[in-house]
Amino acid sequence: MKKILIPTDFSKYADEAIEVGAQIAKENNSEIVLIHMLELPTHMNDAISNETSIPEIMLFKRKAEETLKSIKTRPYLSEIKVTEIVRLDGASKGINNYIKQNNDFDLIIMGSHGSTGIDEIFIGSNTEKVVRESEIPVLVIKNKIENFKAKNLIFASDFSNEIKKPFKKVLEFSKLFESKLNLVMICTPNSFKSTSAAHKIVNEFVSEFDMPEYSFEIYNESNIEKGIINYSNENNGDIISFCTHGRTALSHFFTGSISEDLVNHSSKPVLTFKI
Incomplete structure (x- = not known):
């Protein structure tokens, strides 16, 4: 397993997926790509024609990039090659578009809230859309796992x-x-x-x-x-x-x-x- 894609919305559920991804990557000498989809508020969607929105969009993007860089420094990601990506797109749509453009991943790992499927960005219909459309196997993590095993x-x-x-x-x-x-x-x-x-x-x-x-x-x-x-x-x-x-x-x-x-x-x- 050479390359693992892990979408993150910076929630604890996404963090749990990253921790499992780190365990799998260390076992297999894999690279991890962390990707954040920056889904902008509706009033910013017309940024091309509304020049005043562009600085605000760049601020959001810069903050997301800084957060990804801070995640990269976590101890459990040490000795793992980690790449950070921020894209301006919807959650599931953006992930699936990125997968289609970059099909060299062996596994996608996503965190999920679980039972209700309505409150976080990577749960419910968004997770289901990635699962349904991805040509790459998807591992959905439901809880914090200190020692990931699949016996x-x-x-x-x-x-x-x-x-x-x-x-x-x-x-x-x-x-x-x-x-x-x-x-x-x-x-x-x-x-x-x-x-x-x-x-x-x-x-x-x-x-x-x-x-x-x-x-x-x-x-x-x-x-x-x-x-x-x-x-x-x-x-x-x-x-x-x-x-x-x-x-x-x-x-x-x-x-x-x-x-x-x-x-x-x-x-x-x-x-x-x-x-």
């Missing part, structure tokens, strides 16, 4: 053919984190599969890969989100991971707002891969 990586899926390509990335991350891979298929009243049918699907799926140590279970629950969270809690999962379809929708396994629900409601880190 148990939960991967929830329907194990359809479209999952095979992003699953290669899942295997790379399980190797990177030295994780045991816990595969799980959530069966709900609307997506029931017999035990024999589920095992047949997964056995055929994994037969195409050089698998590390892994386990597979079927977990029955009233809905997929609750099933993933409950399974992860019962099996001491360190990270919940799954694949998304991107802009159009989630796979037929992850319909509706499952991705957003997991990002907002899970207390564990969430790692997403785009199909």
Whole structure:
């Protein structure tokens, strides 16, 4: 892992993501890029035609740059190559635009408030938009983690053919984190599969890969989100991971707002891969 992108709004949630990013970077000799999206108040949006707003915009930008430089001096970022970037753009839109222009990142790490998903800049719909649109895996950090470990990586899926390509990335991350891979298929009243049918699907799926140590279970629950969270809690999962379809929708396994629900409601880190 050579390069990690960490968006920050200077909140404590973003700081928690930076601390995890530092731990991962030190383990893998990675570079960190800290990016702040300076979303200007509405009255400044017409700065090009309103010359009086330009000095105020530059003041905001300079303050953001100074804050990023102060973050760079924190002890836990010592011995890590850190680059700071400030851009004038909306939160999720700006992040996704930057990713498209700079696709050499291996991982994006974002901090999230969690349950309510409405009060901070990098939560709720903004996080969901980055998760849905990013071609790069996104790790969402929900709480402060003093010693980041991923010994148990939960991967929830329907194990359809479209999952095979992003699953290669899942295997790379399980190797990177030295994780045991816990595969799980959530069966709900609307997506029931017999035990024999589920095992047949997964056995055929994994037969195409050089698998590390892994386990597979079927977990029955009233809905997929609750099933993933409950399974992860019962099996001491360190990270919940799954694949998304991107802009159009989630796979037929992850319909509706499952991705957003997991990002907002899970207390564990969430790692997403785009199909």
